[in-house]
Each structure stands twice: as structure tokens, then as C-alpha cells.
Amino acid sequence: MRISELAEVSGVPVHTLKYYLREGLLMPGVPVSRTRADYGPEHLTRVHLVRALVEHGGVGIAGVHRILEALDSPPPSRHELLGVAHGTLVGPAEAQDATPPDPAVTAVVAALGWGVEDCVPVVRRLSEAVVRARAAGVELPDEDLLRYAEAMRAVARVDLDVAGRARSAEEAMRTVVLGTVLVDPVLVVLRRLAQEAESATRP
Structure with missing residues (x-):
């Protein structure tokens, strides 16, 4: 799905998703052209996670980075x-x-x-x-x-x-x-x- 579709499904505005991408909180989509990328279920899961941490958990961006790193490489x-x-x-x-x-x-x-x-x-x-x-x-x-x-x-x-x-x-x-x-x-x-x-x- 395109980023606009990801925004619609997740309930997170496109500008917020682009912010997540810039900050490295959301992994890049799969490029399909110079100006377009596709996003899958793993992106939707990550968006829900980041949104929960930021909006509901009150975790700052640096804290979200640490949590994502820990989730990616658990002991x-x-x-x-x-x-x-x-x-x-x-x-x-x-x-x-x-x-x-x-x-x-x-x-x-x-x-x-x-x-x-x-x-x-x-x-x-x-x-x-x-x-x-x-x-x-x-x-x-x-x-x-x-x-x-x-x-x-x-x-x-x-x-x-x-x-x-x-x-x-x-x-x-x-x-x-x-x-x-x-x-x-x-x-x-x-x-x-x-x-x-x-x-x-x-x-």
C-alpha cells in the first residue's frame, strides 16, 4: 500500500508518518519508483507501536528509539x-x-x-x-x-x-x-x- 493508504488504515496522518520516517522510527517502504514506495503489514504494526508509545505512553523520541532497538535485538x-x-x-x-x-x-x-x-x-x-x-x-x-x-x-x-x-x-x-x-x-x-x-x- 502507498503511504496515503497506510495513513488511512492506521489513522495516523501522512505528515506524521513522514516524520516517523525521517526520525527512523518507521522503516522505509519498498521503492517502486523514484517518488513512490510500498508499505506492508510490518509497517502498520510499527506505526501502531510508535503511536502507542508516543501518544499513549508519553515516551519521547529518544526513548522510542531505545525501545525499538531493544525490540529488534532482544537478549x-x-x-x-x-x-x-x-x-x-x-x-x-x-x-x-x-x-x-x-x-x-x-x-x-x-x-x-x-x-x-x-x-x-x-x-x-x-x-x-x-x-x-x-x-x-x-x-x-x-x-x-x-x-x-x-x-x-x-x-x-x-x-x-x-x-x-x-x-x-x-x-x-x-x-x-x-x-x-x-x-x-x-x-x-x-x-x-x-x-x-x-x-x-x-x-
Whole structure:
């Protein structure tokens, strides 16, 4: 199909598709003349992916590039795959940040006994969030932080069960990355609904 047909099928305007092409987010079509190229199902799949990441996931162009590179060359093991997915979503600037996490937050992470203390960029992001919340006057004692963490462990089990059903490393990587980016908003809304349901059961 021509780029105009790709635009019609995907719901993405031609000028946006050309932008994706210029930025390398969409692979070139197969040339059929000097001014025309044909696009296939793989292009439609890529457009849907990029659109989901940019418009719904709020991922910047540099982040989309990192995700696409990871999807094109996924690591062999599922655990390594998860590490690449997290590194991709954290981003190289954050990964190279030398600012150490808050020791109090690091201690809470260690108390979980998960053995994830070496996931420095992610622990640093958690530290920043916790410090910011506490600085704003939100009471977040270590006991409650541990309870939140255990609740998230249950969510993680669902995430990895879903990824485990993937038929290939590439599909698993796609599931982990897109699931993290696009399911996070779902979890936020479910938290609101759960709060409403739990509140209705209490005096």
C-alpha cells in the first residue's frame, strides 16, 4: 500500500508518518519508483507501536528509539530481557546519573530481601519519588512503603506471567516494554477504584 493508504488504515496522518520516517522510527517502504514506495503489514504494526508509545505512553523520541532497538535485538534470557526493558525505560541519562539514592530508601529496599539493590537507576528513581513525597508532607513511613512494595510484587507476578506466555524473546520484550508503559496508567485507575471499594467497607 502507498503511504496515503497506510495513513488511512492506521489513522495516523501522512505528515506524521513522514516524520516517523525521517526520525527512523518507521522503516522505509519498498521503492517502486523514484517518488513512490510500498508499505506492508510490518509497517502498520510499527506505526501502531510508535503511536502507542508516543501518544499513549508519553515516551519521547529518544526513548522510542531505545525501545525499538531493544525490540529488534532482544537478549536471550527472560531475566536479561526485563533488565533491558527497565534500562530502556529509565533512559541512559538517568542510568549514568551519579547521584546516590537516599540511604533510608536503600535500606527499605534491602529490607525487602529481593536482592535488587544493584538496580541503581530504578532504586534512584524510587528514592527521588519517596523523598519528594515526604518533602511535600506526605507521611510515608517505612512500614507503609514495605506494604506498598509487597502489593507491587503481586502486580509483578501478573506482569511476568503475561510475558511468560510470549512465544519468542522479541514478543516477550514487546510485552514487557509496552506493558510497563501502557499498563501503568491502568494500574493507577485500578488503584482509585480499589480505594473507592475499600473505603465503602470501612466505617
